[in-house]
Amino acid sequence: MYLTDYESKFKRWENYAELPSGLFFLIDESALETxxxxxxxxxxxxxxxxxxxxxxxxxxxxxxxxxxLDISESWNSDIEIAKVREWLFQCKIPFDQNIYMLYDEHVIKTKWKVFVRHWDIFSWSVGVNLDVIDHTRSWRLEVHHENVLTFYSMK
Known part of the structure; x- marks a missing residue:
């Protein structure tokens, strides 16, 4: 089965009851739920x-x-969170690019802009690591739980 066959299987959600429990971290910030x-x-x-x-x-x-990038001290400070955002911006991925976040048992699809803006929410509940990629697979962002972001690319 090709990856494009999965595009129609991604599910939208409107409230926490529709989320698998492994993705409840998306509603930790109730103001961001919608x-x-x-x-x-x-x-x-x-x-x-x-x-x-x-x-x-x-x-x-x-x-x-x-x-x-070492992110071990970037969790409790708005200034440090913004520095990580800037570092992600420097990766030069188009903001409107669809990306996939590969967790242990779940996959989240969104735009790169959403990930950059809320990297801390998506990265907080990572088990061992989280891979973020797009359909081209010409780059990869690896998020090591609370420690390091590593960006890999072909250029």
Whole structure:
């Protein structure tokens, strides 16, 4: 099955009852619940696992460019959160680019702009790591739980 076959399987949500429990971190900030519900959709269960397996096979094993940022002290300060946002902006991914966040058992689809704006929400509940990619798989952002962001690209 091709990745495009999964596009129609991503589910929208309007309230927390429609989210799998593994994605409840999206409603930790109640003021953002409506914003995020309109800008994210998800896969869960077997469909998410299969999507992750298929797309992971197509992610290059090595990239030309790699840069890392220590985020271990970036969680409790608006200034530090903004510095990470600026670092993500410097990755030069178009804001309107659809991206996939590959969690352990879930996949969230949104725009790069939404991720950059709320990177701390999406990154807070990461188990071991979170991979963020787009359909081209020409770049990858790896989020190591509360420690490091590593951006890889082909250029």
């Amino acid at each position: 914003y995020l519900s309109k800008r994210t959709c998800f896969l869960k269960g077997f469909e998410a696992t299969e999507f992750i397996r298929l797309i992971s096979k197509e992610i290059p094993k090595s990239f030309v460019y790699e840069v890392a």
